[in-house]
Amino acid sequence: MDYFSRFANKSVLITGGLGFIGSNLAHRLVELKARVTLLDSMVPDHGGNLHNLDGIQDAVTVNFSDVRDPHALRYLIPNFDFLFNMAGQVSHRDSMEKPLIDLEINVASQLSLLESCRRLNPEIRIVFASTRQFYGRVKHLPVSEEHPISPTDVNGVNKMAAEWYHLIYHNVYGLRTTALRLSNIYGPRQLLRHSRQGFISGFIRLALQGRSIQIYGDGNQLRDLTHVDDVVDAFLRAASAGAVGKVYNVGANQAYRLSEIADTVNEVAGNKSPVEFVPFPEEYKKIDIGDFATDFSKICRELSWFPKMELRPGLGQTINFYRKNLEHYLGPEQ
Amino acid sequence: MDYFSRFANKSVLITGGLGFIGSNLAHRLVELKARVTLLDSMVPDHGGNLHNLDGIQDAVTVNFSDVRDPHALRYLIPNFDFLFNMAGQVSHRDSMEKPLIDLEINVASQLSLLESCRRLNPEIRIVFASTRQFYGRVKHLPVSEEHPISPTDVNGVNKMAAEWYHLIYHNVYGLRTTALRLSNIYGPRQLLRHSRQGFISGFIRLALQGRSIQIYGDGNQLRDLTHVDDVVDAFLRAASAGAVGKVYNVGANQAYRLSEIADTVNEVAGNKSPVEFVPFPEEYKKIDIGDFATDFSKICRELSWFPKMELRPGLGQTINFYRKNLEHYLGPEQ
Numbered sequence: 034m035d036y037f038s039r040f041a042n043k044s045v046l047i048t049g050g051l052g053f054i055g056s057n058l059a060h061r062l063v064e065l066k067a068r069v070t071l072l073d074s075m076v077p078d079h080g081g082n083l084h085n086l087d088g089i090q091d092a093v094t095v096n097f098s099d100v101r102d103p104h105a106l107r108y109l110i111p112n113f114d115f116l117f118n119m120a121g122q123v124s125h126r127d128s129m130e131k132p133l134i135d136l137e138i139n140v141a142s143q144l145s146l147l148e149s150c151r152r153l154n155p156e157i158r159i160v161f162a163s164t165r166q167f168y169g170r171v172k173h174l175p176v177s178e179e180h181p182i183s184p185t186d187v188n189g190v191n192k193m194a195a196e197w198y199h200l201i202y203h204n205v206y207g208l209r210t211t212a213l214r215l216s217n218i219y220g221p222r223q224l225l226r227h228s229r230q231g232f233i234s235g236f237i238r239l240a241l242q243g244r245s246i247q248i249y250g251d252g253n254q255l256r257d258l259t260h261v262d263d264v265v266d267a268f269l270r271a272a273s274a275g276a277v278g279k280v281y282n283v284g285a286n287q288a289y290r291l292s293e294i295a296d297t298v299n300e301v302a303g304n305k306s307p308v309e310f311v312p313f314p315e316e317y318k319k320i321d322i323g324d325f326a327t328d329f330s331k332i333c334r335e336l337s338w339f340p341k342m343e344l345r346p347g348l349g350q351t352i353n354f355y356r357k358n359l360e361h362y363l364g365p366e367q
Numbered sequence: 368m369d370y371f372s373r374f375a376n377k378s379v380l381i382t383g384g385l386g387f388i389g390s391n392l393a394h395r396l397v398e399l400k401a402r403v404t405l406l407d408s409m410v411p412d413h414g415g416n417l418h419n420l421d422g423i424q425d426a427v428t429v430n431f432s433d434v435r436d437p438h439a440l441r442y443l444i445p446n447f448d449f450l451f452n453m454a455g456q457v458s459h460r461d462s463m464e465k466p467l468i469d470l471e472i473n474v475a476s477q478l479s480l481l482e483s484c485r486r487l488n489p490e491i492r493i494v495f496a497s498t499r500q501f502y503g504r505v506k507h508l509p510v511s512e513e514h515p516i517s518p519t520d521v522n523g524v525n526k527m528a529a530e531w532y533h534l535i536y537h538n539v540y541g542l543r544t545t546a547l548r549l550s551n552i553y554g555p556r557q558l559l560r561h562s563r564q565g566f567i568s569g570f571i572r573l574a575l576q577g578r579s580i581q582i583y584g585d586g587n588q589l590r591d592l593t594h595v596d597d598v599v600d601a602f603l604r605a606a607s608a609g610a611v612g613k614v615y616n617v618g619a620n621q622a623y624r625l626s627e628i629a630d631t632v633n634e635v636a637g638n639k640s641p642v643e644f645v646p647f648p649e650e651y652k653k654i655d656i657g658d659f660a661t662d663f664s665k666i667c668r669e670l671s672w673f674p675k676m677e678l679r680p681g682l683g684q685t686i687n688f689y690r691k692n693l694e695h696y697l698g699p700e701q
Contacts, residue, residue, distance in 0.1 A: 129539065132478050140474065140528070144466050144521070182516065185538070187478070190531040194474070197524040204519070205463065205653045319539045 036273035040067040046113040048072045048100050048146070049081070049120035050093075053223040053230075054162060054215075056085035057261045058117055058268055063092045065269075072109065072120070074099035079122065080224040084361035100142035103149065110149045110157070115272055118146065118161045118199075121192070124229035125166070125320055128188030139191040140198075147202045147210075155208060159199065160271045163212040165282065165327060167193040174255070174288070175328035178214070178280055186320040196280065203278035211271045213264075216284035216327045219347065220261030221354035225362040233258060236295055237348075238363060240302035241355055249313040252292030255324040257285035260342035260351075270336040284327020285340050294344075301348045370607035374401040380447040382406045382434050382480070383415070383454035384427075387557040387564075388496060388549075390419035391595045392451055392602055397426045399603075406443065406454070408433035413456065414558040418695035434476035437483065444483045444491070449606050452480065452495045452533075455526070458563035459500070459654055462522030473525040478532055485540045493533065494605045497546040499616060499661060501527040508589070508622070509662035512548070512614055520654040530614065537612035545605045547598075550618035550661045553681065554595030555688035559696040567592060570629055571682075572697060574636035575689055583647040586626030589658040591619035594676035594685075604670040618661020619674050628678075635682045 045062055049055040050071025062069050071093055073081040086093065098105040100120040110116075121139050122128065128135035143161075150157050167190070168176050169183030184190045199210040219233045228235030239246045267283045289297075295308045313321065332338045342350075355362060379396055383389040384405025396403045405427055407415040420427065432439040434454040444450075455473050456462065462469035477495075484491050501524070502510050503517030518524045533544040553567045562569030573580045601617045623631075629642045647655065666672045676684075689696060 132482060133475065136475055136478055141467065141470055144470055148466060184531055184535065186535060187532065190528050190535065193531075194524050194528040197518055197527075198521065201518065201520060201524065 036269050037065060039273040040065040040115070040269070042066060042068065043114045044068045044070070044112055045115040045117065046070050046072060046109065047117045047119060051075065051082055051085050051095070052080035052119060054218065054261060054264055055117065055119040056222050057220065058265045059086070059093055060089055061265050061269065063089045070094040070096055070109070070113070072096050072098060072100070074120070078224070078227060080230065082222070082224070082361065084358065085222045100146060101137055103145045106146055106149045107153060111153045113154065113157055116150065116157050116159045117268055117272070118143070118159055121162065122188070125186045125188045126229055126316065128186055128191065129316065129320065132187040135188055135191050139188065140194050143195040144198055147198055147208065151202060151206045151208055155206065157209070158272050159208065159210040160268050161196060161199045161210060161212040163196040163214045163280070164192045165214045165216050165284065165325065166322065168322070170323045171325060174324060175326040176282070177328040178282055178331055185322055200278060200280070209277040211276050212280045213267055213271060213283045214280060215259070215264060216325065217256050217258050218261055218264050219258050220351050222261070223362070225355065232291065233294070236298045237302070237352065237355060240298045240304040241352065241359065243304055243306060245306040245309045246295045246299065247309045247311050248291050248295055249311060249317060252290060252295070252308070252310055254291050255288040255326055256291060256294065257288040257325065257327050258294065258344060259283060259285045259340055260347040263340040263342055267332065267338050270338050274336050276336060281332035281336070282327050282329050283332060283338070284329050285344070288326035289344065297345060298348060301345065302352050370603050371399060373607040374399040374449070374603070376400065376402065377448045378402045378404070378446055379449040379451065380404050380406060380443065381451045381453060385409065385416055385419050385429070386414035386453060388552065388595060388598055389451065389453040390556050391554065392599045393420070393427055394423055395599050395603065397423045404428040404430055404443070404447070406430050406432060406434070408454070412558070412561060414564065416556070416558065416695065418692065419556045434480060435471055437479045440480055440483045441487060445487045447488065447491055450484065450491050450493045451602055451606070452477070452493055455496065456522070459520045459522045460563055460650065462520055462525065463650065463654065466521040469521055469525050473522065474528050477529040481532055481536045481542065485536060485542055489540065489542060491543070492606050493542065493544045494602050495530060495533045495544060495546040497530040497548045497614070498526045499548045499550050499618065499659065500656065502656070504657045505659065508658060509660040510616070511662040512616055512665055519656055534612060534614070543611040545610050546614045547601055547605060547617045548614060549593070549598060550659065551590050551592050552595055552598055553592050554685050556595070557696070559689065566625065567628070570632045571636070571686065571689060574632045574638040575686065575693065577638055577640060579640040579643045580629045580633065581643045581645050582625050582629055583645060583651060586624060586629070586642070586644055588625050589622040589660055590625060590628065591622040591659065591661050592628065592678060593617060593619045593674055594681040597674040597676055601666065601672050604672050608670050610670060615666035615670070616661050616663050617666060618663050619678070622660035623678065631679060632682060635679065636686050
């Protein structure tokens, strides 16, 4: 499927547009000659970063506001052909410490956004950044979309609810929504400052600092890591296809053990400090999902998507990016 | 299991305590010599009714406040041994018209309530009124707890999220929660004024008024109706058992077609007006779940619960109640 020409001169809104995936998508959409508006709340530590627009500052419009603000959204929504709905609180641990904040950002604002779309712009094409997190502790690997759902934390419940809203607004109102359940993602423009948005950013930060990567437990948990360029490709394919009212897994070809991933990060970064295995903190252990590997055959079959970037070259490209831009992604330790 | 003595002198809080199930539970708990406090917001048309306390006014404490009010809850929660968590917005149609209100009542307030419990009274025993609604359009009958979840409307998503919160607060914090997924329920003390909380109250109202019962569609949809006394029994069994962190279906022995249920209601009430079949309104059709019948073998096996009231005698008792108390349940037409 060639979607390259599909976005030229189209008006595109990206919520969470200054964040990790949103900004990478913005770079690609600028190449594809779309008219791109980025909405971001710039909540500290959530991932929004002005440096993520380096090179495209003059080609995009930035609207600083929060998805929790229904008034700004009602004003913006009528103007767009596409909505890439990336805004969210992604830390599982934070969702347990501040569950009502997670609920506001990941559920209430999503419902408000969908209400605005159905009332003010029912033709808009929406792709929602969902997560594989709410499969929970899985029964078998790899995990397809048919696997039972069993969230282990408040964030999982909330993202699941938001995904269902997208599907219900399609079923009941005909809104043209698609949800992508994303696995762990790595690549340029990710928040490195803390590890609450996923282990990989912590691994990369520590390796670049020449410090020991710490792994909770024995390091045997399986995870699949998708490069953000592949994730961007999935969003663009979903938005330009007729895949409305559908849910797709997006993940990597191969799952690796955390200890293998840490070793690879160290090798690629030239870090000589050995990996350290430390006991699982109680509050993480209770919400950990164990092993994961993605069955992405549905999106492969229906949207011809498959992950092109292998882990080692992907980590090489990623670590090169951070070496050049480290000060913008490595703020004070949390 | 004999739970009769289990509640004597125990402090019990019922949210939604002036509503249909809550007030029936209160009557039973007063018989069992519990110290009962009822929390109710008295939101118009949600089911709260002072007449529901007829006969037990002096034996219970009423606290008028809203589960959305975290301050009142924080003050109340430390005082109780048991929490029967019944408060909710139950209209599916209303959840589509005012989705953010449904979210506040059914999700945000539940999360706030659980936070209060874990912080202020971690030993409290909680039973949550969940629903079979979020099984959605089911794949096979009867439906067990293992059936995949697929909500068809915002209310279904929200109740599902609230149920998951109860389970996660058990898994992560050890809160002693149980959820009962209730099927359609009938009996004394239900709001008859409108039909948005379930078809059966509308059937009973129209039959008592000698008017035609209207059925959407061909009347062939299967539904199982559980008498509220059986539901109360399920709540008491769940609360006095060790069934923490678990979910149970609660439903009837037999499912009937809507047209059969309407005929039976008319017969029992002596209503001569014929049943009318009318086209499904578009907004109901989109969220209708089709046939349903409950597999309640899990609660039967684990808590020795089974529904004792058959439909015809149950309807007889129910209609007798409303004949005597009609003015309190039949306000202005909506």
